[in-house]
Amino acid sequence: MNAPIVKIEQAGMAFDTNKGRFVALRDIDLNIHKGEFVSLIGHSGCGKSTLLNLIAGLNLPTAGVCLCNGREIAGPGPERAVVFQNHSLLPWMTCFENVYLAVERVFAAKESRSELRARTRAALEMVHMDHAMNKYPHEISGGMKQRVGIARAFSMEPQVLLMDEPFGALDALTRASLQDELMGVMAKTGATVVMVTHDVDEAVLLSDRVVMMTNGPAATIGEILEVRLDKPRDRLKLAHDSRFAAYRAAILEFLYQKQMKKAA
Amino acid sequence: MTSMSMSMTADGHVAPHAVAEAAPAAPAVAQTPEPAPAEPAGRRGEVMRGFMLRVVAAAAGIGGLLAVWLAVSTHVPELPGPGVTWQAALELFADPFYNNGPNDMGIGWNVLYSLKRVGIDFGLAAAVGIPLGFIIGRFRFFNIAAEPVVSLLRPVSPLAWLPIGLLVFKDADMAAMWVIFICSIWPMIINTAAGVRAVPQDYMNVARVLALSEWKVVTKILFPAVLPHILTGVRLAVGTAWLVIVAAEMLTGGIGIGFWVWDEWNNLKVEHIIIAIFLIGVVGLALEYALLWIARRASHGATIN
Ligand SMILES: Nc1ncnc2c1ncn2[C@@H]1O[C@H](COP(=O)(O)OP(=O)(O)OP(=O)(O)O)[C@@H](O)[C@H]1O
Ligand SMILES: [Mg+2]
Numbered sequence: 001m002n003a004p005i006v007k008i009e010q011a012g013m014a015f016d017t018n019k020g021r022f023v024a025l026r027d028i029d030l031n032i033h034k035g036e037f038v039s040l041i042g043h044s045g046c047g048k049s050t051l052l053n054l055i056a057g058l059n060l061p062t063a064g065v066c067l068c069n070g071r072e073i074a075g076p077g078p079e080r081a082v083v084f085q086n087h088s089l090l091p092w093m094t095c096f097e098n099v100y101l102a103v104e105r106v107f108a109a110k111e112s113r114s115e116l117r118a119r120t121r122a123a124l125e126m127v128h129m130d131h132a133m134n135k136y137p138h139e140i141s142g143g144m145k146q147r148v149g150i151a152r153a154f155s156m157e158p159q160v161l162l163m164d165e166p167f168g169a170l171d172a173l174t175r176a177s178l179q180d181e182l183m184g185v186m187a188k189t190g191a192t193v194v195m196v197t198h199d200v201d202e203a204v205l206l207s208d209r210v211v212m213m214t215n216g217p218a219a220t221i222g223e224i225l226e227v228r229l230d231k232p233r234d235r236l237k238l239a240h241d242s243r244f245a246a247y248r249a250a251i252l253e254f255l256y257q258k259q260m261k262k263a264a
Numbered sequence: 265m266t267s268m269s270m271s272m273t274a275d276g277h278v279a280p281h282a283v284a285e286a287a288p289a290a291p292a293v294a295q296t297p298e299p300a301p302a303e304p305a306g307r308r309g310e311v312m313r314g315f316m317l318r319v320v321a322a323a324a325g326i327g328g329l330l331a332v333w334l335a336v337s338t339h340v341p342e343l344p345g346p347g348v349t350w351q352a353a354l355e356l357f358a359d360p361f362y363n364n365g366p367n368d369m370g371i372g373w374n375v376l377y378s379l380k381r382v383g384i385d386f387g388l389a390a391a392v393g394i395p396l397g398f399i400i401g402r403f404r405f406f407n408i409a410a411e412p413v414v415s416l417l418r419p420v421s422p423l424a425w426l427p428i429g430l431l432v433f434k435d436a437d438m439a440a441m442w443v444i445f446i447c448s449i450w451p452m453i454i455n456t457a458a459g460v461r462a463v464p465q466d467y468m469n470v471a472r473v474l475a476l477s478e479w480k481v482v483t484k485i486l487f488p489a490v491l492p493h494i495l496t497g498v499r500l501a502v503g504t505a506w507l508v509i510v511a512a513e514m515l516t517g518g519i520g521i522g523f524w525v526w527d528e529w530n531n532l533k534v535e536h537i538i539i540a541i542f543l544i545g546v547v548g549l550a551l552e553y554a555l556l557w558i559a560r561r562a563s564h565g566a567t568i569n
Contacts, residue, residue: 056473058469058472058473075472075475076469076472076473076475077473077475078473078474078475080473081473082469082473084466084469084470086466088466088467088469088470090467090470090484090485090488092488092489093484101474101476101480101484102474105474105475105476105480156474
């Protein structure tokens with residue numbers, strides 16, 4: 001395999017709190033290759049968001065290094081787009097304007113305004129939100145907002161797409177339809193994705209690899225599960241697939257036996 | 265911060281409705297065996313009763329004020345009562361815009377002059393205060409640098425600045441403007457800075473991930489996010505300016521409602537002073553409502569929902 005897009009070497013993250021230094025992550029080693037879909041799963045508070053933020057550059061590691069394309073990640077940038085857990089659309093802009101802001105930032109140097117607009121429209125069409133382009137975020141449902149957030153991230157054609165529990169706030173049905181939509185977009189674009197999730201089924205359904213994290217404090221990567229299921233994947237067929245069940249069981253076993261959450 | 269407090273007021277609006285809807289159910293059940301058809305009428309009755317309560321209470325408040333005024337004026341013969349004042353008001357407002365030279369203008373002109381002063385000053389204060397607030401809110405260094413200065417100067421009565429204004433500008437009118445400027449700039453700076461600090465981290469993370477230029481951050485993210493706070497600052501600034509202008513004009517003279525009050529005192533037309541008090545109150549109320557209306561229009565969905 002060729003060189004990884006994201007390379008994390010012995011990364012650690014400690015926060016200075018008023019109760020002293022809190023080590024959230026230690027000894028993280030992870031390589032992410034082009035076109036891969038990697039999920040991060042672990043108990044709440046173990047440091048999944050912290051790890052994702054390290055790749056995003058929103059936090060800088062206090063130990064080790066994080067590299068993107070062989071260069072040290074020194075801050076956030078549009079080549080590492082983020083889909084935030086709570087959509088983070090700007091409420092004073094329409095859906096179109098929200099996506100356009102990102103498109104303009106990335107492509108304005110090379111493309112005309114009409115090309116930028118076409119890109120914006122294409123991104124919204126991809127998540128089937130072109131009918132609500134001129135609506136404001138407060139006028140659409142939570143699932144639709146998340147779709148626009150995904151469109152915004154994809155529209156930037158990032159090298160890595162980072163998603164922090166993108167469907168966490170949604171009901172099961174909306175969640176399933178957005179997962180299907182995401183699989184469709186992935187098949188079309190061949191994007192590289194790192195996604196934080198709480199949901200074992202979601203992790204198996206979408207991922208090439210599932211990174212399972214130990215409990216914090218000082219969490220690290222416990223095990224990495226390779227999911228060798230053919231794509232495109234169909235959730236209904238997989239429901240009766242013994243391999244799917246086995247992957248699922250492996251993650252559940254890690255979470256609920258090896259990393260039993262001690263009753264707080 | 266704003267979005268929090270606004271959504272709380274939105275919740276606050278929900279609560280009384282819930283109470284209003286729940287309330288009629290109880291008497292309906294108590295009186296009739298079939299509560300279902302009785303409910304809509306009961307709810308409408310509840311709304312009507314609420315409205316009547318407000319009308320009656322408001323009338324009682326005004327009536328109480330008039331009664332106290334009447335009682336005091338019968339015991340203090342120098343103080344004109346409501347009747348005399350009403351007569352004087354009819355005369356006064358028959359021709360509010362006469363103009364017999366700078367020392368004798370109608371009450372309308374005086375109010376307009378005061379409003380003009382407040383308007384100009386408020387514009388100046390906004391032009392200086394809002395950018396300052398942005399800088400103070402955005403950069404830690406300026407935040408810390410500004411804190412002692414603002415905390416020290418803000419509690420000072422703006423009138424204390426009048427002599428400085430007279431000294432520097434050597435002009436009474438300019439000195440009055442200076443005082444209004446000083447009193448309206450604090451709410452602008454403080455609210456803008458607080459608004460900038462309260463911009464949700466999520467929005468700033470969007471800006472960081474997109475690596476937007478500082479210009480784009482200010483125009484596309486900070487300004488719209490802070491606008492509701494700025495408008496709160498504007499409302500407070502205009503309110504304070506309207507409070508202070510009467511005092512400032514009394515001290516500096518010229519044309520304006522404050523000076524007019526002083527002039528009428530010298531003419532011993534006490535009923536005119538009382539009219540001016542009402543007029544100042546009405547104008548202040550109108551300003552407040554107009555700015556609230558603008559603020560509500562400018563607050564995007566996020567702060568309402
Ligand atoms: N800025 C910070 N300052 C101090 N401690 C922090 C900070 N950010 C995160 N932490 C701590 O680091 C640990 C990991 O947090 P993180 O948000 O990464 O967890 P998570 O796995 O994403 O949890 P969840 O699944 O609930 O989102 C937690 O104990 C948290 O309290
Ligand atoms: Mg998290």
